[in-house]
Amino acid sequence: MAKKKSGGMKYRATPGGVAFNVITVAVFTIFTIICIFPFYYLFINTISDNALVGADMITLLPKGIHFNNYLALRGVQDFGNSVLITVSRTILATALMVLCSAFAGYLTTKRQMWRRSFWYRALVITMYFNAGTIPWYLNMLGLGLTDNYLGYIIPAIVAPYNIILVKTYVESIPASLEESATIDGAGTLQAFAKIILPLSKPILATIAIFGAVGNWNALQDSLILMSNSPGLYTMQHRLWIYLNASSNLAATMQGGGAVAADMLNNKVIKYTISMVTVIPIMLVYPFMQRYFEEGIMLGAVKG
Amino acid sequence: MTQATMRATPAALRKERTPGSIIYIVHRVAILLACAAIFYPGFNPGRITTAINRNVSLFTASISYQSLVNDLARPLARGWVQSSTFVLLMAASIVLVVGIVLCAVGGCMSVGNNRMQRRGLLFPLVGSLVMAGGLVGIYMAYLQIVAAANNRVPANFAPGFWLYAVLAAVTLATTLALLAMDRKRAETLEPKMAMHERYKIFLFFLPILALAFVFSYLPLWGWRYAFFDYKAGGELTMENFVGFKWFTYLFESEATRADIFRVIKNTLGLSAIGIATSWLPMAFAIFLTQVPSKRFRRFVQTFTTVPNFLGWVIIYAVALAIFSTDGFINNFLNNILGIAADTNYLMDSSHMWLKMWLWGTWKGLGWSAIIYISSITGIDPVLYEAAEVDGAGRFQKMWNVTVPQLLPTFFVMLLMSIANILSNGMEQYLVFSNAVNAQSLEVLDLYVYNLGIVNGQIPISTMVGMCKSVISVALLFIANTASKKLRGESIV
Numbered sequence: 169m170a171k172k173k174s175g176g177m178k179y180r181a182t183p184g185g186v187a188f189n190v191i192t193v194a195v196f197t198i199f200t201i202i203c204i205f206p207f208y209y210l211f212i213n214t215i216s217d218n219a220l221v222g223a224d225m226i227t228l229l230p231k232g233i234h235f236n237n238y239l240a241l242r243g244v245q246d247f248g249n250s251v252l253i254t255v256s257r258t259i260l261a262t263a264l265m266v267l268c269s270a271f272a273g274y275l276t277t278k279r280q281m282w283r284r285s286f287w288y289r290a291l292v293i294t295m296y297f298n299a300g301t302i303p304w305y306l307n308m309l310g311l312g313l314t315d316n317y318l319g320y321i322i323p324a325i326v327a328p329y330n331i332i333l334v335k336t337y338v339e340s341i342p343a344s345l346e347e348s349a350t351i352d353g354a355g356t357l358q359a360f361a362k363i364i365l366p367l368s369k370p371i372l373a374t375i376a377i378f379g380a381v382g383n384w385n386a387l388q389d390s391l392i393l394m395s396n397s398p399g400l401y402t403m404q405h406r407l408w409i410y411l412n413a414s415s416n417l418a419a420t421m422q423g424g425g426a427v428a429a430d431m432l433n434n435k436v437i438k439y440t441i442s443m444v445t446v447i448p449i450m451l452v453y454p455f456m457q458r459y460f461e462e463g464i465m466l467g468a469v470k471g
Numbered sequence: 472m473t474q475a476t477m478r479a480t481p482a483a484l485r486k487e488r489t490p491g492s493i494i495y496i497v498h499r500v501a502i503l504l505a506c507a508a509i510f511y512p513g514f515n516p517g518r519i520t521t522a523i524n525r526n527v528s529l530f531t532a533s534i535s536y537q538s539l540v541n542d543l544a545r546p547l548a549r550g551w552v553q554s555s556t557f558v559l560l561m562a563a564s565i566v567l568v569v570g571i572v573l574c575a576v577g578g579c580m581s582v583g584n585n586r587m588q589r590r591g592l593l594f595p596l597v598g599s600l601v602m603a604g605g606l607v608g609i610y611m612a613y614l615q616i617v618a619a620a621n622n623r624v625p626a627n628f629a630p631g632f633w634l635y636a637v638l639a640a641v642t643l644a645t646t647l648a649l650l651a652m653d654r655k656r657a658e659t660l661e662p663k664m665a666m667h668e669r670y671k672i673f674l675f676f677l678p679i680l681a682l683a684f685v686f687s688y689l690p691l692w693g694w695r696y697a698f699f700d701y702k703a704g705g706e707l708t709m710e711n712f713v714g715f716k717w718f719t720y721l722f723e724s725e726a727t728r729a730d731i732f733r734v735i736k737n738t739l740g741l742s743a744i745g746i747a748t749s750w751l752p753m754a755f756a757i758f759l760t761q762v763p764s765k766r767f768r769r770f771v772q773t774f775t776t777v778p779n780f781l782g783w784v785i786i787y788a789v790a791l792a793i794f795s796t797d798g799f800i801n802n803f804l805n806n807i808l809g810i811a812a813d814t815n816y817l818m819d820s821s822h823m824w825l826k827m828w829l830w831g832t833w834k835g836l837g838w839s840a841i842i843y844i845s846s847i848t849g850i851d852p853v854l855y856e857a858a859e860v861d862g863a864g865r866f867q868k869m870w871n872v873t874v875p876q877l878l879p880t881f882f883v884m885l886l887m888s889i890a891n892i893l894s895n896g897m898e899q900y901l902v903f904s905n906a907v908n909a910q911s912l913e914v915l916d917l918y919v920y921n922l923g924i925v926n927g928q929i930p931i932s933t934m935v936g937m938c939k940s941v942i943s944v945a946l947l948f949i950a951n952t953a954s955k956k957l958r959g960e961s962i963v
Contacts (some may be wrong), residue, residue: 185865192758196771203837204774206789209799213792227802272679275672282673287680294687296963297944300936301916302923303693310512311685312531312538326682356672385782387898392924404784408902411788435797442788449780457773460780464838465845 207446214238214440222433237440247441249399250406253317257402258383261324266376268325273334274364278356295328305392315397320389330375333466337371338364374463377456384449403445410441491652495581498645502578502595505571505602505638508631510685516606516631517564519613522546522624529631533564543624551621556612563608567635570605573598574642579674583666585659592650599643606636697934717934727931734918737824737911742892744828749888753881755836756843757873761865772844775837786834787902790817817903823911827899842884843877850876883962886954890947893939915939 213221217232225231241247275281276288298304305314313319341364349359365372390405401409413434453460508514512528517539524542532539539561546552573594580591609632616626666674697718700711721727762768778786793799794816804812850873858868897916904912913921915935923932947963954962 188761188865189763192762193767196759196762196767199836200771200774203778203833206793206799210789210792224797224802225806227799227806268679272676275676275679278668278672280669280672281676282669287673287676291680291683294683296947297940298687299690299693300933300940301919302929302933302936303690303696305924306693306696306929306933307686307690309526310528311510312512312526312528322682323686326679326686328683331679356668356675381780385780385785387782387784391901392920395924404782407788408784411784411791438788439792442785442792446781446785450777453777453780454773457776460776461841461845464842 207443207450210439210443210446214436214443218433218436221436221439237436238444241440241444244437244441246398246401247403247406247410250401250403251444253320253400254384254386254403257317257320257386258380261321261383262376262379264321264325265327265330265379266372269327269330269334269375270365270368270372271360272326272331273368274338274360276331276335277338291326291328291331301392308393314393315395315400316393317400319393320383320386320400320402323389324379324383327375327379330379333375333463334368334371336466337368341367370459370462371466374459374466377459378463381449384445407441407445410438491649494645494648494652498595498642498649499578499581501638501641501645502571502574505635505642506575507681508634508638509568509571514631514634516567516629516635517560517609517612518627518629518631519560519609520552520616520624521627529564529568532561533568536561546621546624552616552619552624556615556619559608559615560612563605563612565605566608567602567605570598570601570603570639573601577646580666582670582674583664584661586661587664587666589653589660590664592646592653595642595646596650599639599646602635602639602642606632606639694933694937696930697937699930701930713930717931718938720931721934730918731935733910734913734915738893738895738914740824741827741895741914742888744824745831746885746888746892748828748832749885750881751832752836752839753843753874753877755840756847757869757877759840760844760847760873761869772837772841776841777837778834779838781834783898783902786830786899790830790903818905818907820908820911823908827903827912830903831899839884842880846877846880847873879958882958883954886950886962890943890950892946893943 212228212230213226214237215233215235216226216230217234218237220226220231272291276284276291278284281287299307308314308319308323313322345367346359346363349363354362385404386402387404387408390400390402394400394405509530510528512518512526512531515527515529515532517523517529517532518525518527522543523539527538527541536557540547540554540557543552543557547554547557575598577591577594577596577598580587580594583591613626613628616624620626695707698712698714699707700713700716701707721731759768759771762771791798795801796813796815798816800816801812801814804810854872854876855868858872863871893915895914895916897914897920900912900914900917901920904917919932919936919939922928922935951961951963954960
């Protein structure tokens with residue numbers, strides 16, 4: 169049957185059916201607007217005339233459009249620093265996690281591995297229990313990973329869930345491909361680099377994108393581990409501090425000569441910094457949506 | 472390698488349980504322990520004075536002079552101790568680590584074929600001697616501290632010193648024994664060094680296992696803090712062992728009892744609302760797929776999933792932008808409708824659970840629906856045709872065909888949320904907490920954070936976290952058993 173599989177089936181246009189469609193579309197439209205409007209509102213307040221924003225005059229449309237606020241942020245030292253921390257950890261931790269998951273996922277498909285099922289289970293079990301925040305913190309303290317940039321990177325390398333996803337994927341690659349390489353004299357590492365790695369690109373893209381988003385949004389580890397090192401705060405942590413600043417944020421910043429006089433407005437600073445953390449995700453999301461959706465479906469397949 | 476030889480080798484390996492193989496096990500365990508202890512500050516042999524920070528491990532001491540002398544700025548500036556002592560200490564630590572690495576290389580080679588094993592023995596032979604050299608260096612630094620005899624920099628003979636001395640001695644002894652025995656089997660040497668695949672792959676996997684062990688299993692060792700009267704920077708000794716005191720304290724002390732009941736009420740209340748409405752994503756998916764326009768469906772799906780990928784801090788920024796005194800709602804009332812308004816809706820403490828649920832739904836609904844949308848896509852159209860033949864209308868098809876097809880997925884999701892009933896996460900409640908509403912937002916995860924990290928009450932917060940972990944694992948087990956009984960399929 170050539171009928172469309174995914175809903176949206178044809179119905180005779182009865183008045184009831186039309187009414188149903190209209191109501192459904194209306195409800196979904198309203199919900200979608202509720203989902204995106206806040207970001208639109210934030211955005212128009214960051215590009216409108218700062219005096220109007222300060223007077224709470226910008227409601228539905230921007231007025232006096234300019235982009236100086238974004239440029240002015242370059243002067244805000246500790247935010248710039250936190251962006252650097254977040255961007256670098258996003259790249260570094262994600263890359264290492266993906267590489268490790270790919271390799272570990274591949275190795276766990278190898279039936280020859282000594283005590284494979286035991287080690288694999290030991291790895292998978294860690295998804296279902298954790299010792300709790302405090303023992304985890306004490307452990308990190310003991311390892312010297314508090315107030316230490318590596319505290320963001322090293323614990324993120326092994327991600328059991330992602331290892332399972334890669335393992336499941338690699339198992340679906342025909343064994344003959346790898347065998348042919350082995351016959352040509354390739355060892356385990358070569359077979360991994362030449363055959364498995366290129367073939368598992370889709371799953372690696374998926375786990376990379378999830379890992380990157382997680383790193384981008386990281387707040388908790390910064391909060392718990394880096395309490396004595398403001399220089400290591402992540403972007404979200406810094407944003408949270410700004411959002412909670414009851415004192416005159418603008419005055420504090422101007423005191424340090426960071427912000428231009430026309431940006432002297434708590435609201436503008438808060439909104440602009442919020443947008444800076446949102447925009448990359450908004451920009452990347454439409455292109456990566458496919459990988460996100462594949463990711464959740466893979467999650468539904470049991471490891 | 473053919474299937475047959477692959478199967479045969481493990482059996483062949485199992486046969487040779489000679490005295491040599493038992494010595495090898497001791498040998499490898501000693502090396503493994505030495506490697507693990509490098510990273511654990513409690514076993515740092517180089518803590519030659521208690522003035523060195525207790526969180527410095529042998530590894531830290533060997534890579535960072537800064538961390539090593541971090542707490543020693545004053546003694547060094549005043550000349551109570553010489554910096555050369557600590558340079559010597561760091562050099563000795565590096566030597567010790569190099570020795571351990573050499574032993575580790577030998578340990579890895581010991582699972583190879585006979586030739587590789589034999590060659591591999593040279594590494595621990597040299598390595599254990601290098602380790603001994605490092606220990607001598609540390610001891611010399613220790614003697615210098617003793618000689619300085621300054622009571623502000625008290626000398627400390629670290630217990631880790633003995634650990635490494637024993638491990639180096641065991642490694643050396645086993646290596647010598649193995650070398651002595653090795654002569655007998657000179658004729659069994661293969662022409663080339665090689666290692667069986669099963670061990671090679673295991674060795675590749677070993678670093679991953681080590682990381683998982685360090686970051687997932689090792690924290691369990693921290694549970695012991697729950698049984699001691701521990702203050703930050705203090706020690707765990709038999710004197711401050713208190714058994715289950717903190718557990719009973721939770722319920723006996725008037726203040727904590729009120730707290731813990733309030734926190735549990737919040738946790739269960741918020742989870743209950745979530746579970747009671749867990750059908751929403753399914754409904755979202757079913758109704759969305761009823762919309763005829765594919766483009767519209769795509770549009771809705773794209774924009775409703777975005778909030779899921781934003782952190783809770785951003786969601787809080789959105790909340791401020793919309794609901795605070797100078798936010799959108801007030802602007803809209805003032806500027807568009809001309810009604811004077813300046814309410815800060817976030818400073819209102821009523822219906823907090825409901826509001827938190829609304830934020831959670833706003834953030835997650837579109838995303839949670841995707842799994843159901845994909846499932847609907849996969850439903851066999853024949854089912855709908857059959858229903859049509861039977862005269863089913865649109866709603867009947869939704870209710871009698873789509874819903875039953877989605878129920879298994881829904882069931883798994885429901886069981887998982889029941890298993891996670893105590894884990895609401897802390898970020899959402901942390902960012903939305905303020906002076907007015909904190910009481911009804913403090914969930915277990917946040918309570919543990921506030922108690923342990925913010926207030927530094929390590930033992931009692933560890934106890935709470937420990938109880939939570941144990942109950943969560945039990946719930947997961949129950950949910951899994953229920954799933955097996957009801958559906959014949961496990962969820963984990």
